[in-house]
Amino acid sequence: MNTPDFTTHQNFRCCPNCGAPELSYQAPNRYNCPSCTFVFYQNNAAACGAILTHHGNILLLVRGKQPALGKLDLPGGFIDPGESAEEALQREIMEEIGLEARNLRYFSSAPNLYEYRGVRYPTCDLIFTGELPHPPRAIQESEISGWILEEPGRLDLDRIAFPSIRGALEGFLRGRTKGALR
Structure with missing residues (x-):
């Protein structure tokens, strides 16, 4: 990579x-x-995302707009001024899929570049893990064109939109945080 x-x-x-x-x-x-x-x-913009599972499967969203239109992503987004990462993540999950995640826990972080309309925004992506009470029943159609629940062993990392998300998913699949202190 x-x-x-x-x-x-x-x-x-x-x-x-x-x-x-x-x-x-x-x-x-x-x-x-x-x-x-x-x-x-x-400086970096703060962003957050969540590796959410339901019955052992990972929820992935299909991006409905650029950047990375049609690629797979995690629920999440930019952290607004005055929000904690946890507050922003719950807000983004509710906006994008209409659900409240359970048992959110910090997992890892990674630098990323989010290029939009010719401007490169450096971000620090904070990744959490959590659980869904049930699959999404609705999506934010202005941002997302669909969703899948993927078995971990069948996850195609080449379809993931951003390197930071890909790295977090690789760490999750290995059962450990990417940058964990030892």
Whole structure:
């Protein structure tokens, strides 16, 4: 598997503070404005996802929009300001599949790049495990085009949308966290 290039240099044209066109990029994630001395840091966005099981099978969602349209993903999404990862995850699960997950537990984290409309958003994906009371009865059709409950031994990791999710699922299938401290 190729390691993603986490360089986030964007072609921003103007300073977000004063509007001057001289905004300059300073690797790895900083932009400086020589006109007003404003500094913009493009830091990681926090995101969360859940490996949810029902009777031993893993719930996977089919992405209904870009990026990775048609690929498989976990329920989850970006963490809003003022939310904990757990609150955001329960909100995202409810929005996407109309259910409340049980027994959510932190599992692992991994860096990811989420490219949307030409902008590369570096994320830190926090992955949890949990259980579903029953399969989804509805989905958020603006985001998701379907879902499957897959037997762990039949899971095709090449169909997974993002490297961070693929790595978490690999660790889950091996029965351990990817970056566990020993």
